[in-house]
Amino acid sequence: MAFDTKLMEILACPVCKGKLDYDKAAQELICHFDRLAYSIEKDIPVLLENEAREINANQSTEQDG
Template identity: 65%
Template sequence: MDNKLLEILACPVCKSPLVYDKQAQELICNADRLAFPVRDDIPVMLEDEARALSSEEVDKLK
């Protein structure tokens, strides 16, 4: 994931900054507890495509 792209991307739901999880290939919004997939190096920034993070996943990211 390009760092410049990551700097300008924001959560489509709440506009918070996103954190890139390289291993899971997801962009994480800590505020909404959502993970947006990255497919073929393209972020899928659709709320319907995001998955909810479990409490354990959120704690692990802190």
């Protein structure tokens, strides 16, 4: 079973409530506004701020939604 991209319609960043982008290669959900990457573990998004990875402004992410 893979991450269901239909969830992207209802998921939001837990910090700013903004849009998340799906990075299929890294298996992460990205909030560009807060520069946070939330991991997807066993097809379940881990939307916890303290578990998120900070991303640099210059760091590029491939988006595949």
